[in-house]
Amino acid sequence: MEKRKYDLCLEVLRRLNKCGILKHCILVGSWCLPFYKEYFKSKSYLVSITTRDIDIMIPVPKKITIKTDVVELLKDLGFIIDFSGSKGYIRLVHPDLVVEFLVPEMGRGSEKPYPLPQLGLNAQPLRFMDLLAEKTIKVKVDGIVIQLPDPAIFALHKFIIAPRRTDSYKEIKDQEAGLRVYNALISAGKGDKLKYVFEKLPMKWQTKIRKQLEKLTPDADPF
Amino acid sequence: MAVIKGVLREELKSSLIMKSRYEKELAKLPLGSLIKKRIRGNNYYYRVARINGKPEFHYLGKKVSEIEIERYQHAREYRAKYRHFLSQVKKQIAYLRSALRGKEEV
Numbered sequence: 001m002e003k004r005k006y007d008l009c010l011e012v013l014r015r016l017n018k019c020g021i022l023k024h025c026i027l028v029g030s031w032c033l034p035f036y037k038e039y040f041k042s043k044s045y046l047v048s049i050t051t052r053d054i055d056i057m058i059p060v061p062k063k064i065t066i067k068t069d070v071v072e073l074l075k076d077l078g079f080i081i082d083f084s085g086s087k088g089y090i091r092l093v094h095p096d097l098v099v100e101f102l103v104p105e106m107g108r109g110s111e112k113p114y115p116l117p118q119l120g121l122n123a124q125p126l127r128f129m130d131l132l133a134e135k136t137i138k139v140k141v142d143g144i145v146i147q148l149p150d151p152a153i154f155a156l157h158k159f160i161i162a163p164r165r166t167d168s169y170k171e172i173k174d175q176e177a178g179l180r181v182y183n184a185l186i187s188a189g190k191g192d193k194l195k196y197v198f199e200k201l202p203m204k205w206q207t208k209i210r211k212q213l214e215k216l217t218p219d220a221d222p223f
Numbered sequence: 224m225a226v227i228k229g230v231l232r233e234e235l236k237s238s239l240i241m242k243s244r245y246e247k248e249l250a251k252l253p254l255g256s257l258i259k260k261r262i263r264g265n266n267y268y269y270r271v272a273r274i275n276g277k278p279e280f281h282y283l284g285k286k287v288s289e290i291e292i293e294r295y296q297h298a299r300e301y302r303a304k305y306r307h308f309l310s311q312v313k314k315q316i317a318y319l320r321s322a323l324r325g326k327e328e329v
Contacts, residue, residue, distance in 0.1 A: 051230060052237065078308050080248050093241050098237060169226045
């Protein structure tokens with residue numbers, strides 16, 4: 001990965017940490033993969049393609065009571081505001097990085113952006129995000145404590161959402177990311193953890209995961 | 224291969240949006256920069272801007288408010304920053320287009 005991109009990502013996280021926001025956030029999406037390196041501590045664990053999009057999930061937005069203008073906080077780094085899609089989700093864009101905020105979609109769900117007035121932003125509600133927040137791990141990178149989804153949950157979550165993707169390349173990318181973490185867990189002797197998480201999931205989700213695994217690793221029978 | 228192409232296409236789309244966003248941000252900044260000339264012991268403020276390729280001076284007065292000075296300083300700093308990023312984005316677009324071997328519209 002480009003060092004410039006990685007350093008900028010760390011600077012964004014450092015600033016969010018300094019103003020007390022980061023502890024309420026979970027880093028999700030493809031940017032988890034490079035940070036899982038700290039968790040696996042294995043040389044064989046290789047990071048796949050990471051896009052510029054860094055997804056930051058806020059599981060309980062109401063917990064953030066500190067008022068911070070995030071747009072202003074990142075402005076001097078060159079980030080500018082962009083409204084994406086027809087719904088107007090706010091993204092902070094920079095040639096090396098795009099910061100997006102997400103919240104778990106609750107109930108019937110709505111495509112409307114979730115307002116985050118305390119941060120001067122809005123967030124995109126997404127299905128299955130609550131699963132990622134169920135169990136998290138903390139990794140320390142450059143003195144910053146970053147919250148990530150538990151790798152077992154991350155891998156299984158990828159298998160659940162992959163078939164829901166409308167873009168085929170995104171489906172393959174999800175499968176690849178899920179499989180990468182899944183294999184890393186197996187290699188690290190943490191297959192039991194995967195099994196434990198899997199068994200706690202609703203039957204419908206278990207079926208989805210099984211289908212994906214049958215397709216991706218037909219010989220293995222992990223659960 | 225499909226994944227890489229898909230990612231590149233997505234990145235290209237993102238870069239094109241970024242380009243237009245940086246151009247809009249640049250257009251929002253006040254035109255020109257503020258300069259102070261010292262003539263026979265007195266300070267005179269001018270706004271200098273390049274219009275049709277030629278620098279043009281616009282006299283503002285002997286005194287300019289601190290807010291105005293800061294506004295122009297801020298604009299100068301951000302203009303340089305945004306121009307740098309805009310050029311970076313343009314290079315990305317050219318690179319992504321060639322990587323996709325696409326001269327067609329995306």
